[in-house]
Amino acid sequence: MGRAWKSHRKFTLSTLRNFGMGKVSVEKRIQEEVVAFLNVVRAEGGRPFDVQPIVVNSVANVICSLTCGGRYDYENPEFKELCAALHQLFRNLEVSGPINFCPYLRHLPPLRRIVKELRADSR
DSSP, X not given: OOHHHHHHHHHHHHHHHXXXXXXXXXXXXXXXXXXXXXXXXXXXXXXXXOOHHHXXXXXXXXXXXHHHSSOOOTTOHHHHHHXXXXXXXXXXXXXXXXXXXXXXXXXXXXXXXXXXXXXXXXX
């Protein structure tokens, strides 16, 4: 493994430690989020439902609690907007990722629209 990898690893571990990774405070935040997650699951009353949005909300809340100092209610409008924006970003990156390796793909009609949207968002 190269020097850059070691440097990135050292930075990442240091940053995670600064946010409390490996400390009891992180465990408590995760446990708090698990309780909220299970409350939502119980509220479904055993009916089938799509668990993905709840998992995304839970993970986002753990990250928010570490970086912002608190969690959001799943129905909070700001939190919903943040999660929707992140979802759109990841969808765009998922589709536009191949463009980074094969730039000629940006000329295909479906990808052309995404490239245009990404350029507009970056302004």
